[in-house]
Amino acid sequence: xxxxxxxxxxxxxxxxxxxxxxxxxxxxxxxxxxxxxxxxxxxxxxxxxxxxxxxxxxxxxxxxxxxxxxxxxxxxxxxxxxxxxxxxxxxxxxxxxxxxxxxxxxxxxxxxxxxxxxxxxxxxxxxxxxxxxxxxxxxxxxxxxxxxxxxxxxxxxxxxxxxxxxxxxxxxxxxxxxxxxxxxxxxxxxxxxxxxxxxxxxxxxxxxxxxxxxxxxxxxxxxxxxxxxxxxxxxxxxxxxxxxxxxxxxxxxxxxxxxxxxxxxxxxxxxxxxxxxxxxxxxxxxxxxxxxxxxxxxxxxxxxxxxxxxxxxxxxxxxxxxxxxxxxxxxxxxxxxxxxxxxxxxxxxxxxxxxxxxxxxxxxxxxxxxxxxxxxxxxxxxxxxxxxxxxxxxxxxxxxxxxxxxxxxxxx
Ligand code: LLP
Numbered sequence: 001x002x003x004x005x006x007x008x009x010x011x012x013x014x015x016x017x018x019x020x021x022x023x024x025x026x027x028x029x030x031x032x033x034x035x036x037x038x039x040x041x042x043x044x045x046x047x048x049x050x051x052x053x054x055x056x057x058x059x060x061x062x063x064x065x066x067x068x069x070x071x072x073x074x075x076x077x078x079x080x081x082x083x084x085x086x087x088x089x090x091x092x093x094x095x096x097x098x099x100x101x102x103x104x105x106x107x108x109x110x111x112x113x114x115x116x117x118x119x120x121x122x123x124x125x126x127x128x129x130x131x132x133x134x135x136x137x138x139x140x141x142x143x144x145x146x147x148x149x150x151x152x153x154x155x156x157x158x159x160x161x162x163x164x165x166x167x168x169x170x171x172x173x174x175x176x177x178x179x180x181x182x183x184x185x186x187x188x189x190x191x192x193x194x195x196x197x198x199x200x201x202x203x204x205x206x207x208x209x210x211x212x213x214x215x216x217x218x219x220x221x222x223x224x225x226x227x228x229x230x231x232x233x234x235x236x237x238x239x240x241x242x243x244x245x246x247x248x249x250x251x252x253x254x255x256x257x258x259x260x261x262x263x264x265x266x267x268x269x270x271x272x273x274x275x276x277x278x279x280x281x282x283x284x285x286x287x288x289x290x291x292x293x294x295x296x297x298x299x300x301x302x303x304x305x306x307x308x309x310x311x312x313x314x315x316x317x318x319x320x321x322x323x324x325x326x327x328x329x330x331x332x333x334x335x336x337x338x339x340x341x342x343x344x345x346x347x348x349x350x351x352x353x354x355x356x357x358x359x360x361x362x363x364x365x366x367x368x369x370x371x372x373x374x375x376x377x378x379x380x381x382x383x384x385x386x387x388x389x390x391x392x393x394x395x396x397x398x399x400x401x402x403x404x405x406x407x408x409x410x411x412x
Contacts, residue, residue: 018031
């Protein structure tokens with residue numbers, strides 16, 4: 001359930017007509033619903049009865065207003081860069097609820113994380129472990145470590161966002177991970193606190209999660225036999241959402257399936273959900289600039305692949321709805337952006353109501369990996385982000401201007 005609904009053919013976000021925001025901020029823009037964000041966060045977080053921390057995956061939508069909201073709801077943050085750590089801290093997230101994943105953390109990033117006193121670093125290679133030991137020693141601190149293990153499980157999702165198979169770059173192969181723990185145990189500035197894994201994104205079936213947990217569980221038992229105990233088991237993110245007709249597991253079903261496997265494992269759980277919380281809590285609003293007919297009919301809008309990369313990058317489906325419904329006839333069109341590439345489309349060959357110049361369109365399910373993956377390609381200023389809360393709306397990121405495009409550039 002989300003709070004983007006029609007009332008008398010007019011699309012509302014909570015109590016605010018979407019067109020009213022468009023009139024105030026111009027197009028394109030991202031629009032999020034605070035009630036939906038809260039609802040999705042709480043539905044996920046309260047689905048678990050075992051001790052756990054819900055660390056929102058910052059990469060999915062990084063605006064500090066959202067990170068602040070989840071922090072207030074008791075959530076933490078899953079980060080993958082120094083920049084994301086900076087955001088989470090600025091947003092007021094408790095550092096003791098921040099976990100840091102990623103295959104390529106630099107020394108400077110490791111230092112920043114240690115100085116910030118975060119909950120744990122999910123280490124993904126032996127060389128990273130050695131570097132972390134050196135950095136921690138130079139700072140005179142102990143690094144809380146969890147190894148990200150790669151369980152070699154097929155998450156049955158798009159190849160680009162599958163991360164837990166042997167052929168993927170992520171984590172340490174689970175069969176080799178015992179060595180890493182045994183080595184880490186002897187390091188003076190490393191403290192072993194957990195085991196982590198994240199197998200992929202937009203999973204619509206719980207079975208790969210269960211399969212991976214079973215493998216991780218046997219591994220934790222093996223660690224115990226070696227006298228290594230852990231406090232945290234980080235199961236990553238990955239729960240999918242409905243973009244069109246997918247039937248992803250509800251948080252309750254996901255939680256029940258995992259908790260069933262958790263019996264006897266005496267540790268706290270960490271989750272890193274992103275999409276399942278923000279995906280359907282945000283839309284991208286764009287305006288029809290022109291229509292034209294060539295080999296086919298094109299609806300040219302003012303948002304492009306630089307604003308929402310998912311259709312171009314993954315051939316992802318996003319529903320496109322009118323901001324004001326009319327009973328115009330349907331036609332089959334490509335909705336395309338202004339970018340100079342044929343890969344710049346929001347949808348292709350889709351049947352929709354006939355649109356004309358000036359019509360506002362809502363690109364649905366755009367809250368996750370929408371704004372956070374946007375760029376300035378074609379020197380297009382990035383669009384504003386707006387947060388609706390009841391009958392009010394707040395600009396939580398201003399539209400960039402031309403000056404911001406060249407900020408930091410120098411002519412020698
Ligand atoms: N934890 C780690 C270590 C991750 O790499 C990710 C996502 C998450 C958690 C959150 O996964 P989620 O719950 O959102 O599925 N740009 C792609 C998705 C990339 C996912 C990257 N990692 C897309 O637009 O579909």
